[in-house]
Amino acid sequence: MKHWLVKSEPEAYSWATFVREDGTAWTGVRNYQARNNLNLMQPGDLVLFYHSVSEKAVVGVAEVTAQAIPDPTAEAGSPWVAVALRPVQALPRPVSLAQLKADARLSELALLRQSRLSVLPVRPEEFDVVLSLSQP
DNA sequence: GCCAACGTTGGC
């Protein structure tokens, strides 16, 4: 099982909406590196849900429920894909970008190294560190 | 194939 992180601007698509809809097709990714990561996702993989821009914090954990298919919001024949995600749990407390940056165990975190990429791999130990940081 | 121009993302 692999671990990932996806970003969303809460004004565009928030964790609350994601929970209310009980999951969604993760469409609209238009970057090749992010697309490659989507293609590597398998059902059961766990995904950190990050609110970018206005909040800058990991807010929840999602699970991949369907592997990549052609993105229905893209032109037919385009290379873009979408996976299906569903919410697993909100974090007890959001883990802010500042917290992530401050933790030496997360110095290699892909989010911190490639801040513009919207679909990123997370190492299992990094995933566990983020969860532990969210504990009250 | 190179590179300048331009657009977008996202942190500050």
Add this chain to the structure above:
DNA sequence: GCCAACGTTGGC
């Protein structure tokens, strides 16, 4: 609001 990083586009 600004700007750095970075991806894409298009002229040459």
